[in-house]
Structures are given as C-alpha cells and as structure tokens.
Amino acid sequence: MFEVLMYDGGVYRSDELYELIEDVGGTVIQRTRSSQMLTVTMSVPGEDRPMVEKLCRELGGEVREVPLAGTEIAVVGPTLGRHHMPHPICDIAEQLRQYGAISVVMGLARGRGKATSQISLEEIRIIEEYDVAIMMMGNFKSCIESKTHIFEKIETPVILVTGPMPEGVDDLCEAVIPGIGRKAERMRTVPERAKLTEVADMVMKVLENKRRLLEEDPLFVHPAELKQLLEEYEPIDMSLRPAPVVLHMDGLRVKIPYAENKDYLDNLEVYGRRLSEVARITPSKISDSSTIIRIMTDSEVRDRDMQQKEG
C-alpha cells in the first residue's frame, strides 16, 4: 500500500531524498522549489515510510500526510474582480495546497450580478477538467438561490461555499458550506481557520466517493504510473513549467501541446496497449499548450474492445 507524504524543507542534500524514493520504488508526485526551500509530494510504500521520514528529518525538513495529493481542484469565483479576490478565494486555494492538492483560482467572465450572471459552455468545460470545483458565492440568500444556473450543469463534483445557507440547492451540488461569503480580509481568526478546515474536509469526503467508485472499477493504469512513463519524454523532461505533469484522480494534465506531440502520446505503450486505446486524450480547454489524459477504467477498455471486435 502506497502512502502519500509531503516533505517541506530546504534543497540541501535533497538528491539523497530523490534517490531514496526511487530505491524504495516510490514516485515524486510534485516538486516545488522556491529559492532555497523545497516541497516534495511523494508516494512511497507504507513499509518504507519510517525510513523516508528518518531521512527527511536528517535533512532538517518536516514530513506530513497530504490527503489531497494527486488531485487538481478549481476554486471558482463569480469574477476575478477586487470584490471577490484575493479573499476568501485564495485563502481556500492555499488551504487546499496545505493538504497536498494542486489548486487553481479562476473567475467567470460574467458571473457577477443577480439577474445578469451567466456561465459559458467553454467555462463549464474548463471547470470539468478538474477533480472538484469549489464555487464561491456571496452574502445574500436570495441571490445565491437565483444563481444556481452557474453551477448546476457542471459535471465535476461542485462544493458550494456561501455566506447564508441557501435552500433548494441540495440536488444541484455535492455539498454546501455556509458561513464564509464575501470577505475583504484574510481568514485568520480561529473560527475562520476552522471554516477553511471544514472546506478541505468536505473536499476529502467528496473525493472519497469518487475514489470508492474507482476502487470498484479501477483505472487501466494508475495516473502515477503513467506519469513516470511520461516524464521520460524529452519535451516534458525539459519543460520549465513548475508542474509539467499534474495528477488527477482519473488521469493527468500534461503541460505540452497535444497537436505537436500527438504521435508520441497516442502511441505510448502502456501494459502492451497504445495509450490512445486506454485513455481519452484531448487538448485542454484552457489553452492548447496543455493536454488532458483521461484514463479509462478496466470495464470501459473491455467494452471498447468488444465493440471493435463486433464492429
């Protein structure tokens, strides 16, 4: 059983950590370096965890469990205007990062207002690329209740974060967390920190449901395994973007353009199959410079094989 940990420390002697992760058969999920500080999210076998922890302490760093590692979460506000940014949207995004998730902040083009708010199909498709979407709403109950069209068509699980508790939205989203709303300052008081923890806990709960479904019908290949294969590809290996490969629960976001790397990605061999036979590979809706890979489940692959045979 693999366990996901996060090392938070300095870059000094970090090579030793990478070597140990490789030696025990683990993988680096995410590596973020800022000046002399380093954060490494890794997946290591449970029995080797004490050894990894010991080395991390020797290097002067801290190790903690990160339950949201391997997920990418969107925190969506009505707009990116100063009315909604940076608080509380960035506070929530930062809290999710503490739990190991890759979180992004986005604003709708025309999400503000009560009667005039709207979401475009393109925005819906972009949000659906993420594992979970957190939709931020304001302080007025009637306003939130009349803006359900903004999130009801999104197929990704949506967690609604609001001020007052709205009525009649239970069936339109996975969960509602009231008590936050619009804020003009950082969430730093004890009750506010507790609210942030509540959001992170709810994300874990929602993802747990998704994880349980995947356990019943597992993916053809685990995204972390595919990540290891992809990292050997030169354009990804040489990429200067902070996280060239981002894990999702059911696939990956690879930050190279699909059009230019179609041949490699389609024909990459995974357990004797071409990747395009076991995954849906599409350019990202955000920009052409990224590619979304959604790995099919075992049953989907079997179904597809049968259909092809019959066809």
Added chain:
Amino acid sequence: MNIETTGTDPYGCEAYKELFRTIMSDIGKGILIDEARIMLRPEVPLFVFSVMLKAEPDNKRISDAASLRREGDDVFITISDERYAPDILSQLWRKYTRANVDQQTRFDIVIKDADMDEVADIEISSGEETKKEILGAVWRSMPEGIRVRFNQTDGRVLTIMATEEIVLPEMKEEARIIHAEMLARSRGEADV
C-alpha cells in the same frame, strides 16, 4: 464609525456592516466617516449606502498639516499630521526637485532657497479628490454586479443608490429620502 444596516437579509446585513468597515479602514477613509446608513434589498435588487463625513472635505495646504520656520534661505517643515506626509513630500519634490528637498527624519524636511509663504500655500489634498476616493470605496463595498448607480452629494453627506438594471423613479425616491434624513441629522449635529 457608526454603521447602521437595514434590509431583508439578516446575514447579508451583518456581513455588509463588517465589509464596509473593513474596506473603509483598508483604504484609510474610515477616520473621515462619522456615520453610515446602509439599506440592502437583494431581492429587488436595490442598495443604498449613505455616508456622513465628520467634516466636509476641503482643500488642504502644507500649513494645515505641518509647521514651518525659516533659517537663512532654507525653509524647515515639521509635519504634524502623519497622514499627509507622503503628499507633502511628493508635492515638494515636484515643485523644488529632489536635489533641493532634504528629508532629514520621517517628519522633518528642509527645502533649500525657498519662500516660506509659497511653501505654506502648496495644496496637498483637494476636497474633491477625497470625495472621489470615498465614493470609490463605497462602490467597492457594494456587490459587484450592481452597477447602475445614482449619486447624491450635499455638504458632508454622500448617498449612493445602486441597482442591477433599470433605475425606477421609486428607487431614486427611496435614496432621496435616506439622503434627506442623513442631511438633516448632519445639520442637527452641526447646530448642537
């Protein structure tokens, strides 16, 4: 700052009271506001923010925020109101250039070869500018989508009404009533 909120959404009223206070303090205008009355009706939507300032903003000169003395050809300035320190310095730099303005400490400035009366008369803050800034801060506290606005300004009272689409005469009337009440209150206090 005394803030009074009325409206149909109890959570929103409480939240907006706090939002208004935070935003005003953030941009440093909280100190200028005596009283604020906020009416929130999100179901219409109709929002009225009426603000009573402590005093009608007027043009400030260097002599209002600092004491001046002459020594030989130089003019020495000691800033007494810290809020205006950046404005004083930037106006002096603009008029006398950086080479002639020596800031010795946070509040002490020496200007070479200057006329004291001329320095005392330099405008550092205009009343109109202050009003504009307060207006901007009120717009910032209002919900973002509520963009159709109607402003009223009289003496030290500013009232802003906002809705999402068409401004109806009765909406303006409600804003006028609140504005008149605030105006009367401001005059009543002035008489006392």
